[in-house]
Amino acid sequence: MENFRLKVFRAVAEQASFRKASESLHLSQPAVSQHIHALEEELGVRLFDRSGARTALTRAGKLLLKYAERSARVLEEARFALAKLDGEISGELRIGASTTVAQYILPRILGAFLKDNPRVTLSVESGNTEEVVALLLRESILLGMIEGPPLSKEVHVEKFLDDRMVLIAPSGHEWAGLNSVPLRSLTEVPLLLRERGSGSRRVVEQALKKAGLPLSQLQIRMELDSTEAIVSGVEAGLGLGFVSEWAIGKALRLGTVISIRTENLEIRRDFTLVRKLGPALEGVGAAFQRFALAQNHVPEALSGSRTRR
Structure with missing residues (x-):
């Protein structure tokens, strides 16, 4: 056309x-x-x-x-x-999602999308942000949903949701009840971080460095390959961790973790939809792209999951 x-x-x-x-x-x-x-x-x-x-x-x-x-x-x-006009959209949709998106956001978006388009068949692969972009460049997937902007210049990027990274601690931690803690206090506690190549790791590392606190000054106890693993590690008392606010609603409601405000540190990022540079998507890929980018769909699909600020 x-x-x-x-x-x-x-x-x-x-x-x-x-x-x-x-x-x-x-x-x-x-x-x-x-x-x-x-x-x-x-x-x-x-x-x-x-x-x-x-x-x-x-x-x-x-x-x-x-x-x-x-x-x-x-x-x-x-x-x-x-x-x-002739009926429902149909076809195969191959998507890649970074781990935080795959665990906490994508299932709800896909549920809402498939409700409107039940004849679409799905194939979903997950990994960290760099792995998803690699799948996209190899054309193993049609679309990727990742945390933050990719390092590659060979992809087209569009924001579909905003996010905030929050510091969590076990419910019985000595900082419980404090309104906030000084930034330098982070040097005194063991931390759990995502692995290298993770979009979450990159945005936390950049924010800390910008605030004057490089990772070399912190006690990194463990590097873990998923947000879920960090939440579980914090619940077990292994250390504190930075995770997406979309990921901790259940843990906060159960009282197994607490969120802690750190002075002079606000970590925000975008969840982004990425595709390989080139012609615009068509068919089922374009339909899902529009659905994910529509602000009236995403918050509705995720209502009740986000933590209160």
Whole structure:
């Protein structure tokens, strides 16, 4: 449905490379160049600056990209609406999710999505953020749902939910009842952290470093491969840990852990939806992408899970 020249233009713009765009579109590089040249001739403007290996949008190119993206979204919405006229959306959906998202958020989103689209079949793989991005780049999955921005520049990123990392301690800890503790107090207690490669680990490490407290000054007792393992370790008295606020509602209600406010430390991040750079998704992938990004769906699907602030 989309004007093919605009589709080629968006691919080159997103990847800042004629070569990468040609690979994603399964075209030869000369064919991509011809489509861009024809579009520039048709519009009477230069869309890209090409200096050596660098490809950058001109001012006109940046303006056109906004309209091209808007056009692609409208056409995809039309495709989806037309498909719904003949019945429910169907097809296979391959998703990857980082561990926190997979354990605490994705099941509720998928439950709501499948209620509306029962003919969709699902395949879900989980891992830490870096592992999910690797699956995406290998095209083992169509979409990824991860914690924070990925390190890779080869993916398209959209926020779908905000998050806050909170410090938790066993219910009988000496800090129970305190309104807050000084930041330097963290050097006096054993900590449980996620493994390297985890989005949670990266955002905690960056926030502590920015606050003037690098990991080298802390007592790291254990590195664990899931949020659930950290919560269990804290409950067992092995140490304190930073976890997503979406993950501890049950533990707080049961009274097995407490949350502790640390002075001059606020750790916020985004949960993001990622796909490989290239043409916009179509069919069931596009339907799920829209569903996950719709703010009226996500909070409703997660109501009752988040901790009170």
